[in-house]
Amino acid sequence: MNEIIAYFSTIPSSHRSLILVGGITIFWLIESTFPLFRMQYRKWHHAGINIFFTITTIIVNFILAFILIKTAAWTTENNFGILQWLPKIPIWLYTLIGLLLLDLIGAYLAHFIEHKIKFLWRFHLIHHTDTWIDTTTANRHHPGESIIRFLFTTAGVLIVGSPMWMVFLYQSLSVIASQFNHANISLPPKLDNILSYFIVSPNMHKVHHHYVLPYTDSNYGNIFSVWDRLFGTFTTLPKEELIYGVDTHMAADEHNKLKNLLKIPFQKSRSEKNKQNH
Template identity: 80%
Template sequence: MNTIIAYFSTIPSAHRSLILMGGITLFWLIENTFPLFKFQYKKWHHAGINLFLTLTTIVINFLLAFILIQTANWTTRTHFGILPLLPALPVWLYTLIGLLLLDLIGAYLVHLIEHKTKFLWRFHLIHHTDTWIDTTSANRHHPGESIIRFVFTTLGVLLVGSPMWMVFLYQTLSIIATQFNHANIALPKKIDTFLSYFIVSPDMHKVHHHYVLPYTDSNYGNIFSIWDRLFGTFKTLPKQEIIYGVDTHLDPKENNQLKKLLQIPFQKKLSLEKNEKL
């Protein structure tokens, strides 16, 4: 455990980039060999759009990284947050609690709020317009949403009182987890179900991408599945019944033109169901 802490305390930016691209490459190869769905689509064109949006997320996080670093350093220096209030714990347990809490605020909570708030939903909607979910879909986020998620990640670091090594570890696990649970891979049902008791499995997250409510508003987690189970947002749906997308934006022309995707948050078009809820 000390080796892991030492590594993530000084992890080079090049290593973080390698993990990001290595994960996409690995799951891309696996999903080509063992696909869950055999899509009829231009995979490279689809990937190009998603990877461009991934790149914008990387740039935004890079430009704002100093805020995250200063926040983590401040919490460490002042012993602010939840973790410093805990009694002495084994390092592995201390780390697990920190990761769980960061995942709660930086992934589950912001995701839930994006679905429940009209203004934020407009930005998150781009992620749900993807009708061909694969590993490149993982970071299909509008630049505006990338900023929103950065704010919540920073809030999580502040409230949890995470040291910077834990933040880097969390971000690395978060990247791998989202690439894994978006990948178009077919795991044996028993294995996927077993995994879903601990982490967000591919079948579990695919339900969240079903095109209509109440499934769209379920399974918000990214790394750990405990929060969906604890807060009653966990749902299942046979994978053969899943239809990807969102009911308001099913036109392939809208979903496969970058310019149109970037314009979606500024359109007035929202589903009747969403308008009734908000």
């Protein structure tokens, strides 16, 4: 455990980039060999759109990184936050609690609120417009949503009182988990089901990308599945019934053109139609 802490305390930016690129590459190869669905789409064109959003997310996080670093430093220096108030416990338990809480605030809560507040949903909608869910979809976030997610992560760091090494560890796990649960891979049903009791499995998250409510408003987790099960937002749907996308933007010229995707948050909202009809 001490080796992990030491590594993430000084992890180079190049290693963090390698985790991102390496994850996409590995899951890309796996889903090409063992696909959940054999989708008829221009995979490289689709990846190009999603990689554009991956790059914008990296840029946003790079520009705002100093806020996260300052926040983590302040919490540890001033003994502020849940982890700082805990009695002395084994380091593995300290780490697990921290990761669980960061996942709750930075991922589950952020995701849940994005679905419930119209203004935030306008930005998150871009992620849901994808009708071909694969590992590149994990990073399909409008630059505006990247800022929103960053603010939630920063709030999580402040509330949890996590040191910077834990933040880097959490972000690395979050990237890999998201690439894994979005990947178009076919796991044995029993294995996927067992995994879903501990982490967000591919089949579990795919339900969240079904095109209509109430499935769209379920399975918000990213790393740990406990929050969906605890807060009653966990649901299942046979893969044979899955239809990806969101019912308000099913036309290809809306969800498969970069220029339009960037404009969606500023177009007339159609989310009410989604909620009224389903």
